[in-house]
Amino acid sequence: MAEAIVPHQEFKKPQAAKGDTTSLITGSEAIAVACKLADVDVITAYAIRPYDTVMQYIAKLVANGELDCEYIVAEGEHSQFEIVKHASACGARVFCGSSGVGWMYAMEALTVTPALRIPMVAMVGNRALDDPGAFGVEHNDALAVRDLGWQLVWVDSAQEALDVALMAYRVAEDRRVFLPLAISCDGAFLTHSQGLVKIPSREKVDSFLPRYNRGDLLLHPDNPISVAPQANEDWLMEIRRQTAAAMERSPTVIREVYKDFARIFGRDYGNPFFEEYMTDDADVVLVGMGTLSTPVKVTIRQMREEGKKVGFVRVRWFRPFAAEELAKSLGRFKAVGVIDRDFSLGSPFHSGVLATEVRTALYPAANRPPVLGFICGLGGREVTVPDVRKMSEKIYEAAAGKSQPLTQWIGLRE
Amino acid sequence: MATTDRELAELTHLRGTQKLDAFKGVKKLPLEEFFTSGHRTCQGCESALVMKLMVKAAGPRTVVLGSTGCMYVANTTYYSTSWVVPWMHTQLGSSGSAALGASAALKVLMRKGKMKEEPINVIAFCGDGGGADMGLAAISATLTHPDYNCLILMYDNESYANTDIQLSGSTPYGAHTTFSPPGKVKRIMHHRWKKNMAGMLAAGHPTCKFVATVCMSYPVYSMNAVRKALTIGGPTFIHSLDPCPKGWDYDPMQSHELGELAVLSGIWPLYEVENGVLKLVGKTRDIADGRVKRLPVKDYLLRQGRFAHFTNDDLDYFQSKIDEMWDKWVIPGVIPFRKQIDEDRPPSA
Numbered sequence A: 001m002a003e004a005i006v007p008h009q010e011f012k013k014p015q016a017a018k019g020d021t022t023s024l025i026t027g028s029e030a031i032a033v034a035c036k037l038a039d040v041d042v043i044t045a046y047a048i049r050p051y052d053t054v055m056q057y058i059a060k061l062v063a064n065g066e067l068d069c070e071y072i073v074a075e076g077e078h079s080q081f082e083i084v085k086h087a088s089a090c091g092a093r094v095f096c097g098s099s100g101v102g103w104m105y106a107m108e109a110l111t112v113t114p115a116l117r118i119p120m121v122a123m124v125g126n127r128a129l130d131d132p133g134a135f136g137v138e139h140n141d142a143l144a145v146r147d148l149g150w151q152l153v154w155v156d157s158a159q160e161a162l163d164v165a166l167m168a169y170r171v172a173e174d175r176r177v178f179l180p181l182a183i184s185c186d187g188a189f190l191t192h193s194q195g196l197v198k199i200p201s202r203e204k205v206d207s208f209l210p211r212y213n214r215g216d217l218l219l220h221p222d223n224p225i226s227v228a229p230q231a232n233e234d235w236l237m238e239i240r241r242q243t244a245a246a247m248e249r250s251p252t253v254i255r256e257v258y259k260d261f262a263r264i265f266g267r268d269y270g271n272p273f274f275e276e277y278m279t280d281d282a283d284v285v286l287v288g289m290g291t292l293s294t295p296v297k298v299t300i301r302q303m304r305e306e307g308k309k310v311g312f313v314r315v316r317w318f319r320p321f322a323a324e325e326l327a328k329s330l331g332r333f334k335a336v337g338v339i340d341r342d343f344s345l346g347s348p349f350h351s352g353v354l355a356t357e358v359r360t361a362l363y364p365a366a367n368r369p370p371v372l373g374f375i376c377g378l379g380g381r382e383v384t385v386p387d388v389r390k391m392s393e394k395i396y397e398a399a400a401g402k403s404q405p406l407t408q409w410i411g412l413r414e
Numbered sequence B: 001m002a003t004t005d006r007e008l009a010e011l012t013h014l015r016g017t018q019k020l021d022a023f024k025g026v027k028k029l030p031l032e033e034f035f036t037s038g039h040r041t042c043q044g045c046e047s048a049l050v051m052k053l054m055v056k057a058a059g060p061r062t063v064v065l066g067s068t069g070c071m072y073v074a075n076t077t078y079y080s081t082s083w084v085v086p087w088m089h090t091q092l093g094s095s096g097s098a099a100l101g102a103s104a105a106l107k108v109l110m111r112k113g114k115m116k117e118e119p120i121n122v123i124a125f126c127g128d129g130g131g132a133d134m135g136l137a138a139i140s141a142t143l144t145h146p147d148y149n150c151l152i153l154m155y156d157n158e159s160y161a162n163t164d165i166q167l168s169g170s171t172p173y174g175a176h177t178t179f180s181p182p183g184k185v186k187r188i189m190h191h192r193w194k195k196n197m198a199g200m201l202a203a204g205h206p207t208c209k210f211v212a213t214v215c216m217s218y219p220v221y222s223m224n225a226v227r228k229a230l231t232i233g234g235p236t237f238i239h240s241l242d243p244c245p246k247g248w249d250y251d252p253m254q255s256h257e258l259g260e261l262a263v264l265s266g267i268w269p270l271y272e273v274e275n276g277v278l279k280l281v282g283k284t285r286d287i288a289d290g291r292v293k294r295l296p297v298k299d300y301l302l303r304q305g306r307f308a309h310f311t312n313d314d315l316d317y318f319q320s321k322i323d324e325m326w327d328k329w330v331i332p333g334v335i336p337f338r339k340q341i342d343e344d345r346p347p348s349a
Helices: A029-039 A053-063 A077-089 A100-105 A107-116 A158-172 A201-210 A236-265 A290-305 A323-330 A351-360 A384-401 B005-011 B046-058 B094-109 B128-134 B136-143 B197-204 B217-229 B252-264 B282-289 B313-329
Strands: A019-026 A041-045 A069-074 A092-096 A121-126 A151-152 A179-186 A194-199 A274-277 A284-288 A310-314 A317-319 A335-340 A371-376 A407-410 B062-067 B087-090 B123-126 B150-156 B210-214 B235-240 B271-274 B276-282 B327-333 B336-337
Touching: A019 A351, A029 A053, A029 A121, A029 A179, A029 B217, A041 A053, A041 B094, A041 B235, A053 A069, A053 A092, A053 A121, A053 A158, A053 A384, A069 B094, A069 B210, A077 A092, A077 A107, A077 B087, A077 B136, A092 A100, A092 A158, A100 A107, A100 B087, A107 A236, A107 B094, A107 B271, A121 A158, A121 B123, A151 A158, A158 A179, A158 A194, A158 A236, A179 A290, A179 B062, A201 A236, A274 A290, A274 A323, A284 A290, A284 A351, A284 A384, A290 A310, A290 A384, A290 B313, A310 A323, A323 A351, A323 B217, A335 A351, A335 A384, A335 B276, A351 B336, A371 A384, A371 B150, A384 A407, A384 B235, B046 B217, B046 B252, B062 B094, B094 B123, B094 B150, B123 B128, B128 B136, B128 B150, B136 B150, B136 B197, B136 B235, B150 B217, B197 B210, B197 B235, B197 B271, B197 B336, B217 B235, B313 B327
Parallel strands: A041 A069, A041 A092, A092 A121, A121 A179, A151 A179, A284 A310, A284 A335, A335 A371, A371 A407, B062 B087, B062 B123, B123 B150, B150 B235, B210 B235
Antiparallel strands: A019 A194, A151 A317, A274 A310, B210 B271, B271 B276, B327 B336
16 A cells, blocks of 8 residues: 655756845735746636735736746636646646635535645635634634645745745645645735745746656546545545555655755745744743734743743644644743634633644643643734733743633733 | 637637547447446446447547546446546536646646647536536536636436435426425425526537537437537537436336437437537427427326326426427527517507
């Protein structure tokens, strides 16, 4: 049952840094630029805010002759993801995306993609789920596929969005992985917010990103295979195990790709899985994902001036989840507070999704600091400096042994 | 300035198709099969015959995408696929999207020089549940893309036959299914009239070049419809009526005969719409031209157990609806708009 594992490919030597430019662009535009640099073949669009800005930028690139691809406006998210799924099976590099309930509308197509070993790259412009309608950010949309074999990464700047989009194709299309990958960008805070972005040259990208090779899984008359026949109880478990094994290989590939990215593009993200901010001497830390990093870092700098040693750990990769590494890191502190921009109703301690994962990661660890869960910033509500101060105070109380609820809603109107 | 067809073709990078000439009779058919042993369809399954003849007509340079349904579950048991050509499963409502995605990939990869230049047929099939119900929006969307060469074939056995014979949007009025069983109080549980898929898709998608209805009781015509659909270029649609021994409740040896009765009773008109021109075909044309008399629909209905609970009144009602199709529709059997007959006109003031 072992899958054919193709050894890691050799890449061309990096070119000189000529042709690099700097632009003031949004997170969405950064990903559109990455699609152009990666020479994506088939792209499907459907209208829903806030992710759809990426498709507007891509449409302009196509109209201006800067990107040669099949750009298809679908009639719904389910079709959007099914179209690129089949295009990828036929050997095309694909891009797709959605937000909120649009992502949920595509759920059936999202479900089948990992087991088909389709290395689709998608952007999720994180948005609150209906009802009631809200445009603002919540992470429940992307998190809904967390058990299915999708690789999930959160970015917090336009530069990181571009860089991770390029790395996403390398990771997803590595034959050891061949799993879909979703890049989460917080709605409005990243999709619509500009930052200065270094845009690499096409030559550099070509030396980093080899062409998508579907290999013996290619659907083509020269390779007459039957894909996804009805399996039932006699084989389904073995097939699931193969998909699981691919996800287990993903961390190794992610590490390799980040390292190679630093070598070629000169931007070193350090540990790919999570970013640590002022943790070296920290007493307590906050943990979170996405753009809440900005108010958290600002508040931490203020509190540092007051002598409070608070740090921050920003989780980038949620799937695969770097449990052992994260537990080792968090074990150094007296208490941990996890900020969830999501909810998981009825879950252990009525926590958010990330808090539950962090507690699970810590359970087998030698040092297990108390973990408080905070639900904050739902529906695009701002995570403010006073919110972060309040959460930090509560973690200090937990560190001092004061008993309090394991999950608390912060910034809620009383 | 108006865009010409040629300019539009250049703008959309339209690609060529395989030139598949019509077969000139059953003795001229190739012997080679691309849908072979290994499938587990029921005895007398006409849909399996559709698969076999569809891909025989298309030939080896074809990619087939199959929606969930009988022709997925029964045809591709793991380790015993019956497909000789490349085949891929697609979700129940995604035949339109599958055809579009595969066609788009082949087109762009060849344009960019990432794949060898060659016209490759793309066929996506779906059952009536996957097509007339869940997949209608995706099929409709695909038929509006003039620049992707693909065929969507709906094999219609008039129920969700794989999942236990539940009614679909394509189940005929009054039929007994597991979701519409006749009971002590309600004899007729299913009051909806079957969707007119081919007519709806032909009328609703003006740039779609080919829509046809077929029935495998007329195999050479049906195979030639497939060949024309793949040759003409752009997205095309074929609707096949497939008698189903399990769902319709009759002896499997009668499948072929029931297909003929469907056409001869006028309930299943055979026609092609090619570049906007409607052509009634075979026995349907003979009926329309008065050369053959339409059989009473009860000759067709009473051969099937699913209509065994019908009373004479039910049969009369059903017959009256078929008569309407032929006598009152503006295009008999195809477009259900009524002709404005003199008696209906309001008296002038």
